[in-house]
Each structure stands twice: as structure tokens, then as C-alpha cells.
Amino acid sequence: MTNLEKYNKIIKKYLKCKDEELNDETLVYNRYPTWDSVTHVDMVSELEETFGVYFETIDITSFGKYSLGIEILRKLGVDI
């Protein structure tokens, strides 16, 4: 599985969304119904564990759209 596939799998697991919803227009914090604070924090924990990285506060709080999670992982050195 590629890193992007792993990322998408985690997003789908926590936000309970479909493949065609994996975009910035649909997946926005607090606008997409299942993306609340509780889910957000759990989802970040699994991303940290899966990719072996540590999200600083600023990384966690700026992750507000689908693509921003990918951007943060890249910044943390993940090849995605």
C-alpha cells in the first residue's frame, strides 16, 4: 500500500466518508458532519502512529481540510 493509500484509509475510517469525497471541497473540519474535535484528535493520533511522526500543536490545529493532512505529513518528512 502506498503512503497516500494508507492516508486515505485512515481518513475514511475516521470520517466515514467515500472515495469520491476525498477532496478539499467536501472534507472540511466542522463542516463535514463527522469531523468534530473528538474525531480530529483520534485521527491525528493514528496518523502519527502509522507514519511514525509527531504532530506539533500547530500541525494538529492547522489540519482543517483533506489536503492539509498530506501537506503536514510531507513537512514532517513522509514521502507522500
Next chain:
Amino acid sequence: MIFGIDKVDRSRAAMKSPDGRTVTYGGLCDAAESMKKFLPERALAFCMCSNTPGSVIGYISLMAGGAAVLLLDAHLPSDQFERFYGEYRPSLIWCPDGSHENCSGHLKKQLCQSEDYSLWDTGNPVYPLSPDLTLLLATSGSTGNPKLVRLSKLNLESNAESICEYLKIDENERAITTLPMNYTYGLSIINSHLMVGACLLMTPDSYVQSPFWEFFEQEKATSFGGVPYTYELLKKIHIFNKKLPSLHYMTQAGGKLPTALQIELAQWSAENGSLFYVMYGQTEATARMAYLPPQNCLKKPGSMGIAIPGGRFELVDENGNVITQHHKSGELVYSGPNVCLGYAQQKEDLALGDENHGRLMTGDIAETDEDDYYYIVGRKKRFLKLFGIRINLTECENILQEKYPQDTIICGGTDNNLKIYTADPDAARGSAAILADYLHINRKGFTGCLIDRIPRNAYGKIQFSSLDAAVQQEFHD
């Protein structure tokens, strides 16, 4: 005017919002004055709350104009809204413009507007309301149960005054919103700050997103409050790895904080140069009944502290006798001017007077230590029997939580079947054996229930009634 808002210097900021807008105390008084002419002598109004200046303007103006106000979440699903509406038939609704899909069918005539909110006439006739009745709060935040707590102006003002005294809130404080306004604890922060002419930083943004912290830093917030889950989340987003220089204090209420987290927060606060207040309260007492003085936070972990100024506690045994010994548990009874008038289950109840006379049976079981500090040891209704033996569910949770600190553990179930709910698979498997050992009761009395996550409402409070539906796997002996 309520909370003495008209006595504050008119130019002082009462509220700021992330879009850079400020509402002064003078502006708040003017808004109240201009709304007054649209209000009948005495009417019930619904205020659809959000953490925005418009929401607070309506709340204050309606009360100042003589209305009795029920606070509800502006995002309340329409089926739940309908249950409140159908039962209490308000004459007026104060709600945000453009996003009132849940009450739109009832908005007959727009009366006036302020910020992004409007006052609407519903066409419902006024009906008798007790002269003391000022505010109504729902007893359960999000289930739509129309049972309400009835509060007077004296309740609101006396509790705000006590809170200002023990938290030492003065006009230089700037609290940032982290809790819903229609939740008694969130509201108590708003009330106490308005009482002393301080400034509220009103933001609808969540603390797990950057805009909240940008506003926090820009406006140099001095305090915020949180339920236990707020602090668990703040810890998970690593907020306590850094300093918050503008912060004077944090408060916690809305359930017992795990003792380990209390110690951690007290230690972080000491390093940060700020204070940490553990507190205790209920909607039935307007909000606050007790606080743990921060200098004793590390000395007395697990304690809910002492009664607030103007309040008093006693412990009562099953026969109604007052307990005077330390370390002997009984029901916690609170007396003070902030005890609510009573409940309402239907609109006729809004005409009722004071049924409590300043005395509240809290339903919590507590005991004292040698210094007369109080400790909650259980909840009156949170007991069940296993093979004839009375079991304290709160005590069971504490024992298991010590062994499995990773995730929240909830004990429930029925007589002869104590269920242990947790999202931690190890705890779901191992808890029955631990409790059986500790209580010397056969393992058949226990079931470990693995759930996806603990169901919580918008305040982060646990939804006990939804636990069974969340169970994925059960572990029997």
C-alpha cells in the same frame, strides 16, 4: 439592569470577536433599550445560542426587558427543537439570521435586529409566568428532553458574584469561550465577566483548530474553562508542551477530572505562572457550588474543594441525619442563594414559585477530610446490586482507571450484570477479573464491553443512555 451592566463605563469592551468587532458596555445597554419596545410585559422567549456577540446581546436584552428566556443551542436538530417549542410555546425567538432552519416555520414577524441576530414574533399568546422566573436551562444538553431548570435573577446575580469573588475576576480579565453558551458552565463564565465589566472573547471556533489559538494570542486571553474531556483533548494536541504567557488561570468543572490529569495540570500551571481551579456545580445551583483553592490543588488531589462564598454544604445520611464525622459518606446537600426555583416539565410549571427555598439535594455522595474539604465518592443513583451486595459504580471506575489509564472506563448495567464499557481492548478483556478480585464477587457478575468510542454530547459529557448501542464486542468469563 441585570448584572449591573449599566453601571460599567460605557466605553469599555464587553465582547470581542475574531472578525475584529467589539461590543462595548454602552452598546450592550443601547441594544437592550432598543429591544425593550418590542417586548410584551412578560413573555417567554427562546434564545438560540452560539458563542457570538449577537447571542449574548439577545440574552441580556431579553432578560433586561422583562422576558423569561430559555437558552438552546442554535444548532439543535429540528426534531429536538420541536419538542421544546411544542411544550413551551414561546412568544418570541431570538436566532441567528440565515441559519435558523430549525425554527424557521415558527418565525412569523421580524421585530428587530442586532449584529447577525434577529428577534421574531411567533404569534403565540403570552401566558402566566412566575414573577421570579428569569432564565430556563435544559437539564440535558442535547437529548431534547424538555425538562428545564427554573432560575431567578437573584440566582444568576448571586452566583456570578460568588464566582467573581473566589476567582478574583476583575475588569481586566479576558475570558475566551470554549464551552457552549447554553450550557450552565459556559454561561457562568459569561455572567461573571459581565458582572465586573470584564471582556469576553467570543469565538465559535474549536480549540483543536488554528483560528481559535490565533484569536487567543492576538487578544491575550487570560482564562478559559473546560470539562474533563476538554483537558484530555488539549493534552492530546500538546497544548501543555508550551507556555501560554497571557493566561491567568484555567477552570475545570462538569465531572470529575482523573486525578493524574489534575496533578499534571496543576504542575503545568505552576510552571506557566498561572492557576488551576477544580470546581463543582450543577445547573440546579445556577452553576457553581464549590471550588478547590489552587494552592491546595496538589495537596488535595481528587477533592472538589469547599463551598463558594455565600454557600454552605452538609452531608446527610440515609435517615436524613447530618453527618459530622470526617471520612463518612452521605448525600451532599447545598444551601445558598443560587439554588434554583425548581424544575419545569410543562408550560404550566413556568407559573410556579420557589419550591427549593435555597436548599438542594445534589444526589452526589461525598465525604470530608480533616480540613473539611469535600470529596465526591459516588452518585446516589449510581449503585447496583451484584448477588445482593451494593456496588458503587464510581468506585469501580476509579479502580479500573488506575489500572488502565489510557481510555475512559464507564461502569453501568443492571443488578447482577455490571457492564464495563471502554474503547481500550485490554481493559474490556481484563476488567471483569480485576473487579471480581477487588470486590470478592464471582466473575459471572461482570461483562466487559468493547466500544468504538465513548459517546459524548456537544459539551464532551458522556451519554450514558447511548452506551449499549455502541458495544462492538462483549467479554464474559
